[in-house]
Amino acid sequence: MKKALLIIVAIVACCALLANADYLMEFVNTLFTGALIPIVIACVLMVLRHLTQAMSYKTAFDAVDFKKTTLWQDIVLIFSLVFINTFCLFSGATGVAFIIDDLRRKGASIGTATSGAILSQIGYFAAVFVICIIGFITMALSGQMNTFFVVGGGALALVLFGLSSLFVLGYFKPDALYWLFDKIERFINKVIGLFKKSLAPAWGSANADSMIKSSRVLAHNPIGTVISVSWASLSAILNMLCLVAIGFAFGYTEVPVLVAAFALAAVSVILSPTPQGVGVVEAAIAAIITGAGGELTTATTIALVYRGIMFWLPFCIGALLLGQTDFFSSKDKKADP
Numbered sequence: 001m002k003k004a005l006l007i008i009v010a011i012v013a014c015c016a017l018l019a020n021a022d023y024l025m026e027f028v029n030t031l032f033t034g035a036l037i038p039i040v041i042a043c044v045l046m047v048l049r050h051l052t053q054a055m056s057y058k059t060a061f062d063a064v065d066f067k068k069t070t071l072w073q074d075i076v077l078i079f080s081l082v083f084i085n086t087f088c089l090f091s092g093a094t095g096v097a098f099i100i101d102d103l104r105r106k107g108a109s110i111g112t113a114t115s116g117a118i119l120s121q122i123g124y125f126a127a128v129f130v131i132c133i134i135g136f137i138t139m140a141l142s143g144q145m146n147t148f149f150v151v152g153g154g155a156l157a158l159v160l161f162g163l164s165s166l167f168v169l170g171y172f173k174p175d176a177l178y179w180l181f182d183k184i185e186r187f188i189n190k191v192i193g194l195f196k197k198s199l200a201p202a203w204g205s206a207n208a209d210s211m212i213k214s215s216r217v218l219a220h221n222p223i224g225t226v227i228s229v230s231w232a233s234l235s236a237i238l239n240m241l242c243l244v245a246i247g248f249a250f251g252y253t254e255v256p257v258l259v260a261a262f263a264l265a266a267v268s269v270i271l272s273p274t275p276q277g278v279g280v281v282e283a284a285i286a287a288i289i290t291g292a293g294g295e296l297t298t299a300t301t302i303a304l305v306y307r308g309i310m311f312w313l314p315f316c317i318g319a320l321l322l323g324q325t326d327f328f329s330s331k332d333k334k335a336d337p
Helices: 002-019 021-031 036-063 071-085 091-105 110-142 147-172 174-193 203-220 222-249 255-271 280-291 296-324
Strands: none
Touching: 036 071, 036 110, 036 222, 036 296, 071 091, 071 296, 091 110, 110 147, 110 203, 110 222, 110 255, 147 174, 147 203, 147 255, 174 203, 203 222, 222 255, 222 296, 255 280, 280 296
């Protein structure tokens, strides 16, 4: 079974690469037209960005008192998520589900796994929100405020507030959390009931129980949450610096414009109708640069190379590392709910 799944993954990865062959060849050809040192720096920043993102996830899992993952396992998880999210319509939700499944196979209860996954996403969204604030200030000062960016930043703030509220409710209003998860359980059962499926008995109360326990752990260990969000924020800043380095590689040194372009790109990934913002992110970066007076060819080149280094390279690494996740295990160590 494991070999069959790995073969399917390999086929899917090859199809994705072949479908984007022209794009990838253009990326490779364009890559060699830039200055070598900034390109190398951008590649190093890409690696450091994913390492710090892995540290963010590890500290998130530690914060909810699940300390059975190693840094290498979390690195594998981060790169695997890049690959998995590319093929999913609701990539964010699928990524969370994959994290929960991964933690379950490592022995976490369903509630602890859910709490760890939600906290890791809070760190991610908080980091993007930090970038949004930086981008907002940059755009305001340069007179390049973008309506899509403002709407996206507002939506991001609402998502961040909603996720954080789950832990706040768990600590201060546990009855409200039980009520909420009961409603969620009933809604999901109605939907999947159309396919004659149902959640495990007491799914809602089990998740609420564990989230309440996790919220109490976090309340007594707030530094753990701060550390996780800090790692995620550093990851986002490294991601931004990668775009700046690529701009310098192709002779574009307007740092404020590159920062604004990255901020819009970060929001575009979340709101994009395409998986991982394919096509949308590139257009957003090029639009900001050309809007600030940059040449279209330069803007397109920067966007193309940035996405090649920050998306397609991790995508390929994720395809190679996916087989090392517990997702392919024939036997797992799932804990009881």
